[in-house]
Amino acid sequence: MNDSVYNLENQNSNLSSKIVVALEKISEAYRAMLWEKAKEYKLSPIQIQILVFLNTHKLKYCTVSYLAVEFNITKATISDSVKSLLSKGLIEKQADEKDTRSYTISLSDTGNNLITNLNNYSGELVNPLTEMSSENQENLWGSLSEIIRNLHHNNIISMQRMCFSCKYYTAVPEGHYCGLLEKELKSIDIRLDCPEHKQK
Numbered sequence: 001m002n003d004s005v006y007n008l009e010n011q012n013s014n015l016s017s018k019i020v021v022a023l024e025k026i027s028e029a030y031r032a033m034l035w036e037k038a039k040e041y042k043l044s045p046i047q048i049q050i051l052v053f054l055n056t057h058k059l060k061y062c063t064v065s066y067l068a069v070e071f072n073i074t075k076a077t078i079s080d081s082v083k084s085l086l087s088k089g090l091i092e093k094q095a096d097e098k099d100t101r102s103y104t105i106s107l108s109d110t111g112n113n114l115i116t117n118l119n120n121y122s123g124e125l126v127n128p129l130t131e132m133s134s135e136n137q138e139n140l141w142g143s144l145s146e147i148i149r150n151l152h153h154n155n156i157i158s159m160q161r162m163c164f165s166c167k168y169y170t171a172v173p174e175g176h177y178c179g180l181l182e183k184e185l186k187s188i189d190i191r192l193d194c195p196e197h198k199q200k
C-alpha cells in the first residue's frame with residue numbers, strides 16, 4: 001500500500017497524514033509572504049531572515065557559523081548573503097579581537113532604519129491564531145513544541161535556544177521546570193527562543 005501522505009486515500013483516512021500536508025500548506029504561506037517582502041525590498045528571503053535575526057538576538061549569536069545552524073543551511077550560503085548585505089550597507093562587521101579570522105555582524109544604521117518594514121513579514125499568520133480560543137491556542141502550542149522537540153531529536157532541525165535544549169530545563173512529573181527562573185513551566189511557558197538559554 002502506498003502510505004505516502006500525498007496518497008489521497010491514505011491522506012483522507014489518516015489524521016497524521018492530513019496534519020503533515022496542512023503543515024506544508026502553512027509553510028507555503030510563510031514562504032510566499034517572505035518572498036513578497038524579498039521582492040519588495042530587493043533582498044533574498046534568507047537575507048531578510050538574517051536581518052530579522054540580527055535585530056533580535058545577542059551579538060554572540062550573530063556569526064556565520066551560528067546562523068548556518070539556525071537556518072539549517074551551509075556556511076557558504078550564509079557567507080554569500082552576509083557579503084551581499086555588507087555591500088548593500090545593511091550590516092556591519094566586528095572583528096574578533098582574539099581571532100582575526102572570526103567576526104560578528106550587526107545591523108548598520110541603514111539596516112536599523114529598514115528593519116521595521118521587514119520584520120512583520122509573517123504577520124498574516126497571526127490573524128487566524130488570534131481568532132482561536134486560548135484553550136485551542138494552548139493545545140496547538142503544546143503539540144507544535146513536541147513536534148519541534150521530536151524533529152530536533154531526530155537531527156532534522158536545530159533547536160538552539162529552546163527550553164528542551166537548555167541546561168536549566170528539567171522534565172518533572174508535573175511537566176517542566178526552569179532552574180534559572182526557579183519555577184515550574186506550564187506547556188505555554190515553554191520558550192522557543194529564550195534570551196537566557198544555556199546550551200546543555
Ligand code: SF4
Pocket residue numbers: 161162163164166167168169170177178179180181191194195196197198
Ligand atoms: S532559562 Fe530559558 S530556555 Fe532555559 S529552561 Fe529557563 S525559560 Fe527555558
